[in-house]
Amino acid sequence: MPEKQTDLVQGTLDMLILKTLALEPMHGYGISVRMEQVSKGVFRLNAGSLFLAIQRLHRDGLIEGEWKPTENNRRAKYYTVTRKGRKRLSNETREWVRQVAAIARILEAS
Amino acid sequence: MSLLRDVASGLRSLFRKDEADRELDEEVGAYLEMAVEDKIRQGMSRQEAVWAVRLERGSVEVRKEVVRSGGWEVPSGSFENCVAVCEFMLISSLTCAIGISRGREFEIRIIPSARRRRPDDAHPLPLHLRSHGHNQLPAVRRPLVALDELRIPDCGL
Numbered sequence: 001m002p003e004k005q006t007d008l009v010q011g012t013l014d015m016l017i018l019k020t021l022a023l024e025p026m027h028g029y030g031i032s033v034r035m036e037q038v039s040k041g042v043f044r045l046n047a048g049s050l051f052l053a054i055q056r057l058h059r060d061g062l063i064e065g066e067w068k069p070t071e072n073n074r075r076a077k078y079y080t081v082t083r084k085g086r087k088r089l090s091n092e093t094r095e096w097v098r099q100v101a102a103i104a105r106i107l108e109a110s
Numbered sequence: 111m112s113l114l115r116d117v118a119s120g121l122r123s124l125f126r127k128d129e130a131d132r133e134l135d136e137e138v139g140a141y142l143e144m145a146v147e148d149k150i151r152q153g154m155s156r157q158e159a160v161w162a163v164r165l166e167r168g169s170v171e172v173r174k175e176v177v178r179s180g181g182w183e184v185p186s187g188s189f190e191n192c193v194a195v196c197e198f199m200l201i202s203s204l205t206c207a208i209g210i211s212r213g214r215e216f217e218i219r220i221i222p223s224a225r226r227r228r229p230d231d232a233h234p235l236p237l238h239l240r241s242h243g244h245n246q247l248p249a250v251r252r253p254l255v256a257l258d259e260l261r262i263p264d265c266g267l
Contacts, residue, residue, distance in 0.1 A: 027140070027141075027144075028137060028138075028140075028141045029140070029141045029144040029145060032141070033148075044166065046166075047138055047141055047142065050141075051134070051137070051138060051141075070140075070144075072144075072147070074140055074143065074144070075136070075140065076137070076140045076141075076144075077133075077137050077140075
């Protein structure tokens, strides 16, 4: 049974999309499904948020897209992370881990 | 570099709007169709699947409008667009020329966010008036780029 759905922490969607695409090139729906699966149903992306983020990442040169046939012979745009995107992902992941650790320390303080 | 990239991207999307729109239509359409196919595989009828996807993922047109409004938009009509672009180029060139000739430091700020709006803001009338034939307001010409921050400090511009 999926866990209760919740909103993403603001500003984390781009990082999560980059991470998802760093594993393998994917189309928009693939990204959405993968994120839902990995988060065990906690995060469900709507198409608007997803494509807006994709557009932003593409514009910033962090991902690039290429039209290819899918496994069902449909045409879809597959996105891959650029070198610049991998660097950004690495920086953002490091910063995220640092912040989470800091928040945890504050919450656990007695 | 980010400003240059934004300007290049904005101009590209202005002049290749049809192509960009077509790509977005196809991409969002493929996304929703794949979601529907997934639901059908889970045992729903096609109609049920379409409804379920609409509920879960949002309506197609609203989604596309959200994405389009994330970039630069064409105000309305190609002539008006050309005038707006020329207007911006002329003012920014003059500003640069005056600034350079006077040996002043100057800055030009382009604020794409001034052109951003939510889908609900796109309509000139509130929702309750739209279904009664009161959906026409005089056309208001909007500048392509906010020019209020285009200035040369200490030059009186």
